Amino acid sequence: MTTAPDLSQLIKSYDVRGIVGETLTAEVATAIGSAFADAIVLPDGETTVAIGHDMRDSGPWLADAVAAGLALRGVDVVRIGLCSTDGLYHASGALDIPGVMITASHNPAAYNGMKLCRSRARAVGENSGLADVRALASQYLVDAPAAAGTPGSETTREMVGEYGAFLRGLVPLEGVRPLKVVVDAANAMAGYTVPAVLGTAAGLPELPLEIIPLYFELDGTFPNHEANPLETENLRDLQAAVKEHGADIGLAFDGDADRCFVVDERGEVVTPSAITCLVGLRETARELAEDPSAEPTVIHNLISSRAVREQLAEAGATPVRSRVGHSFIKAEMARLNAVFGGEHSAHFYFRDFFYADSGMLAAMHVLAALGSQDGPLSAMIAQHEPYTASGEINSTVDSVPDALARVKAAFVTADVYSDEFDGLTVEHWPAPGEGERWWFNVRPSNTEPLLRLNSEADGQELMERMRDQVLAVIREG
Known part of the structure; x- marks a missing residue:
């Protein structure tokens, strides 16, 4: 009996990512297409899937392979061709069908992959169907599934104009x-x-x-x-x-x-937290203008600047803290009917865009805000960057649990707030003038023996001091 291959390094927690011709082949892509049909599409009562791809040379033939796997199981395919990931999300939302985006996002040229979604761009991750896709795809590489009585058909549709008009x-x-x-x-x-x-x-x-x-x-x-x-x-x-x-x-x-x-x-990089503030405030104001009794909710991940929650709360929104990772934010967006969500990694999510992320829509919000007043962007954004952040700093450690335990022992005291919601967060943030104000989060990598530190303080010198103290404890082992 042939042993089913282990696809855990290809089909991960949020998406599919592998080296073309090695871990990601046409045979594997076809198996994933059939597995997507049987694990998600058909059980959801769907009959059609949208497929798009980015500019990588392998995109078209990988899309062909996924389409073949879907058609084998009787699922129809709408090929939208070259598109951005949010273009695929738009197609899924506008056509109300599941989707497959062939992309490796920012990975180097040797890679390609897939992002899967249910109808209306609902995320498919480890705990929402992707583990089932992985298990079935592995099985289908040993024993191909039987062909459906009627194979799926294929059509093409150009949607970039509709996508642009929608945005x-x-x-x-x-x-x-x-x-x-x-x-x-x-x-x-x-x-x-x-x-x-x-x-x-x-x-x-x-x-x-x-x-x-x-x-x-x-x-x-x-x-x-x-x-x-x-x-x-x-x-x-x-x-x-x-x-x-x-x-x-x-x-x-x-x-x-x-x-x-x-x-x-000036050529200075604007922090994604500042963009979360800017766009979150715009979306909050719009919702309150439409319905003064509304209670807008904005999601932010737990390593976003403290300014995000302060400014949104002051504007009448309810800021909700999420774990790091797009599947967590998308789930919270839908659960709470949040108007907007932002991550430190520059993923920005919109209720009006099917709770999905769109870099283009975020850019348009910034352009609209900048173009509606006369000052420069630096002046407009300064109010949203009141604190100083370290950025994410990775440390390789011998033992992640031991390093986390050292940090907890050194910094979790009676006069700080702490939680282990996603890694370890420690916060000392009294009222202005009543002491030093700082926080940090240390969380483990999902795939490597790394700890990721993010820290922020009310001032550059304090941030650097706290950053260095935490790093010293992390790395002392």
Whole structure:
């Protein structure tokens, strides 16, 4: 009897990610397509799945393989072709069908993968069906499933224009002042979606935006830099171009364009927490304007700046703290009917976008806010960055439990707040003038013997001191 292969390193907690031709082959993709049909699509009573892919060379044939696996089990397929991940989410939401996005997001060129969703872009993760897909796909690589009595059919549909029109309907930009905008697409999907949504490439009317493109040519080998704006070196070209052109703002998207980072007119990076504040306040104000009795909820992950919860609460919203990870935030968004959600990694989620994340929609909110007033972005955003953060710092440790225990013993005292909601959070934040104000979170990696530290304080010197003290304890083993 043949042993079923272990797909745990390919089909992970949130998505599928592997090396093309090695861990991710056409045979494996077909098995995943059939497993998705049998574990999720058909049990949900669905009959049709949307499939899109990013600019990687392997995207079209992997989409063919997934479509074949779905068709084998009698599921129809709508092929929407080249798209961003939020473009696939739009198709899933607008057509009310499940979806498969072929992408490896910001991973290097050798990789590809998949993001799966139920109808209306509902996330599929480890605890919401992905473990079942993994188990079935592994089985189907040994014993292929029987063909359905009637195989699924396949149609194609061009949706980028509908996607652009939908986003413009959520955040109108026609009336903003003229803005000069540098966009770094990293040779990835923003090179396709920005001209369609912010320009006229999909037949939409012209906006008062001068787009200065960097690396818009689609190339899944990423010849200029990785499509991962979370790494500061991948923002340097954008920062230089903003200053060179005297632009009002710079935008950087990741490989599948579901994340967006912002650079101000000075070339300084705006923190995703500040964007969470800005957009969260806009969405809160809009909901209260529509219904003064509303009680808007905004989700933020637990390593977002303290300013997020302070400013949202002051504006009348209920800020809700979530674990790190998009599947947790999406679940909380839907459970609480939250108007908006933001993560430190620059994933931004919108109730009006099927509770899904969209880098483009977040960018449009920032453009709308900037273009509705006369000041520079740096001045507009300063109020949302009152504290100093360390950024995420990784430490390799011999024993994650032992290192966490050392940190707990050293810092959890009677005069601090602490919890173990997601790793260990320790907070000392008295009223202004009543003592030092700082917090930190230490949480383990899901895949490596690492601890990730994020800290924030009311001042640079205090942040650096607390950061260094916690790191010393983490690394003393």
